[in-house]
Amino acid sequence: MDNQLYIHNTLSRRKEPFEPINAPFAGMYVCGPTVYGDPHLGHARPAITFDLVFRYLQHLGYKVRYIRNITDVGHLVADLDEGEDKIAVKARVEQVEPMEIAQYYADRYFVYMDALNVKRPSIEPRASGHIIEQILMVKQILDAGYAYIVNGSVYFDVEKYSKTYNYGQLSGRVLEDLMANTRSLEGQDEKQHPADFALWKKAQPEHIMRWPSPWSDGFPGWHLECSAMSTKYLGEYFDIHGGGMDLLFPHHESEIAQCQAAIGHESVKYWLHNNMVTINGQKMGKSLGNFITLDEFFTGTHASLVQAYSPMTIRFFILQAHYRSTLDFSNEALQAAEKGLKKLLAGYETLGRLDPSPPTPTPLTGGEERLYPSPPTPLPGGEGRIATIQRECYQAMNDDFNSPMVMANLFESVRIINSAADKKDTLSSQDLELLKQIFNTFLFDILGLKDEKVNDQHELLDGLMKLVLAIRQKSRETKDWGTSDQIRDTLQKLHISVKDGKEGSSWNID
């Protein structure tokens, strides 16, 4: 069995064996949110994707330091006033401190990511808290000769850089093409070359967010924070850098250039990029205004939503697609996710109630008349069948985190569990143990899904329900269907479903 984890490296555009630089330690940096708006479905995708990576690496025994930044300095806005800070714009509109806005939305982000059962990263550094490190890196790049100063701003010299290094190695871009296709605002621009980008930007008088530097009172450039903070916390060469595909160019390309220029060598071994969530075939994003916030999903308060969808439904929905594929939003797809998740969780509950079958002779299969007793042959599959599922789950995860394949295997497990519950299949105590282990490992620990209805009152509720169902059972035995149905209907109104089976009634919170 191949235990090697393979991950798709955007740099090489192929799957490569994951070999940490400094095992058993592994370092991972992921581009986090710019906190100037409520988190939407698009934010959930990278958070959950790299949560999956984080969880699996930990499961494999790596000691992972996972860094996800909070961008609270803001980026330049091109379509508004030149050189203005995104967060500053919003702050003026709402008449509050810019950092207050950042704090508010950062808090919101944490709350919604917690709801999605996304584990908190090891460190969540803020750009505003690392101005010194960023200034230091600008100096390093200046010293190395790959930047120039104009009117208090510092720009990265892409043209010079590309004479020695390959600017475009990540995105497959060619500098000449970038030249030919960047056509706007060249006259008033301070840049020597259209492809150059800011490392430090002098603040305009109305610009609120600003810090002193050797060059001007200003703010760091678009791409610098990630280079500075990843280097600070993970070192000059680390394992994984992740983010959305939309960040590939120019953000990540520029990060590579910055680190190369400042440090003198590559800084990232594996680049991972998650694909976009689409809506009607288009990217769901801030700029298009077609995003649906997580809050709107959880409460069902958005014109496009026919109902509310729970955090775990959203998580399931995202994990049922491979992270490098686009994922199309629709109510139908989310409802399918909701039902699928429910089925998996119900399967796990059923598993907990199953008694191991004694080693019985082969049950009557086929129904043909038998002239003599059949020998006690092992059942089809037997214990190897469960072990195969477990192995395939690992193979799926090892194949670039193929969560949809893991889910398919879990559904196969549910089918087996339900068959056993229906007495159409038998499972040994070892089978049951292994199944429990598979669910705990893959469904709960690695995929990070959980049963949302479990709460502190569970024991009390359980006791009450046993009582209620015992009373109902009595009424059923006397064929008092009126009482029996009254109990069931009333419980249903409280969102508790009662199901009558051969072995008595069971209940479930919807």
Next chain:
RNA sequence: GGUUUCGUGGCCGAGUGGCUAGGCAGCGGUCUGCAAAACCGUCCACAGCGGUUCGACUCCGCUCGAAACCUCCA
């Protein structure tokens, strides 16, 4: 225009050179006081046209269509 990628059944989505992905929905059964759930069976597929091959949905080429990036965006 350039770069990157994609086009799978009613919907969402895996995957592979020859063997059922899976979920949801549909249909037919079993079970059941009724219901729900579950189980069994079943329908619907690989954009189009060429090429390579004993054989392609899977490789190659072209055509058509779509997306992301080239400006802040997860």
